[in-house]
Amino acid sequence: MIPVVYWEPTKKTYPVERDRVLLQSLLQKGAPVEFECQFGHCRKCIVHLKEGFVRHEDSQGITEEEKKQGFILLCSAKPCSENLSLAPLKND
Numbered sequence: 001m002i003p004v005v006y007w008e009p010t011k012k013t014y015p016v017e018r019d020r021v022l023l024q025s026l027l028q029k030g031a032p033v034e035f036e037c038q039f040g041h042c043r044k045c046i047v048h049l050k051e052g053f054v055r056h057e058d059s060q061g062i063t064e065e066e067k068k069q070g071f072i073l074l075c076s077a078k079p080c081s082e083n084l085s086l087a088p089l090k091n092d
């Protein structure tokens with residue numbers, strides 16, 4: 001099965017690839033995601049993983065405590081469950 005991301009703000013689902021970071025797949029599918037550096041540093045792509053599991057690369061832009069609380073960086077995480085639900089944080 002192809003993993004599917006439910007993007008909470010638009011209430012749309014997007015199929016994503018297991019071997020690509022979520023940011024790349026979501027951008028390719030036209031999802032309205034925020035990003036900047038694309039290498040785990042700026043935190044623009046931080047989201048709350050409300051459902052599902054990911055493999056997260058080591059990244060300076062997120063702490064282990066944040067990961068335990070369910071936050072991920074889209075540019076540093078690959079899907080490893082079939083259904084994921086994501087909600088962006090407000091970057092005010």
Ligand code: FES
Nearest residue numbers: 036038041043075
């Ligand atoms: S785009 Fe900068 S941390 Fe993900």
